[in-house]
Every structure is written in structure tokens, then in C-alpha cells.
Amino acid sequence: MKYTIYHNPRCSKSRCALDWLTNNQHDVTVIDYIKSGITSEQLRHISESLGLGPQHWIRTEEPEYKTHVKGKTLTDAELFDLMIRFPKLIQRPIVLWANRAVLARPLELLIDAITDAD
Numbered sequence: 001m002k003y004t005i006y007h008n009p010r011c012s013k014s015r016c017a018l019d020w021l022t023n024n025q026h027d028v029t030v031i032d033y034i035k036s037g038i039t040s041e042q043l044r045h046i047s048e049s050l051g052l053g054p055q056h057w058i059r060t061e062e063p064e065y066k067t068h069v070k071g072k073t074l075t076d077a078e079l080f081d082l083m084i085r086f087p088k089l090i091q092r093p094i095v096l097w098a099n100r101a102v103l104a105r106p107l108e109l110l111i112d113a114i115t116d117a118d
Contacts, residue, residue: 014093049101
């Protein structure tokens with residue numbers, strides 16, 4: 001099975017998830033969304049695969065969240081636009097496969113999801 005990880009190499013949780021996937025011989029495509037950017041189509045696909053709106057997987061401790069999101073009522077499209085402008089707002093790591101996804105924080109959520117899928 002093919003897995004895609006939305007990865008931030010500076011994040012220890014993201015590195016841990018990628019290490020686990022590769023050490024367990026999973027076929028992984030790595031998307032470094034901090035470096036390469038992310039599109040609204042990718043964000044919509046992640047949201048649909050997670051079964052969660054972006055407000056459930058946005059990082060609330062980032063300065064950009066406090067400046068642009070906190071205390072405001074924003075649509076999903078507006079949140080996606082902010083995630084595109086400020087990719088650090090995206091919670092990580094997110095792993096997708098076969099139209100499923102998991103926010104792999106903590107790593108056990110990823111392990112359980114993949115084990116259940118096999």
C-alpha cells in the first residue's frame with residue numbers, strides 16, 4: 001500500500017512517524033509542505049480523508065493562529081487560505097492512504113490506524 005505523509009522535517013513527531021513508516025517497509029511519499037507549499041485541493045482532500053474540518057487540525061499555538069484566527073469566525077475556505085499562506089498552521093504529521101488519513105500525533109494513532117487497515 002502507498003502512504004503519503006505531510007511532513008515537517010523540523011518536527012520531532014513528524015520525523016518519528018516517517019521513521020516508523022520507513023522502518024516498517026511502507027511505501028511512502030513525503031511531502032515537505034513547509035518547503036514546497038500546499039494547495040487548497042490538497043487541504044480539501046486531507047480534510048475529507050480525515051473526516052474533520054480544518055479547525056480540528058490547525059495548530060493553535062502558532063503566532064499566526066493568534067493573529068489571524070483566534071476569536072474569529074472563519075469558513076473552511078478562509079482557514080485553508082491561511083494554511084496556504086502560513087503552512088506552519090497545519091498540524092503534523094498527517095498520513096494518508098487509500099482515501100483514509102490520520103493525524104499521527106501521537107504515533108500510536110498511526111500504528112493503530114494502519115494495523116486496523118491491514
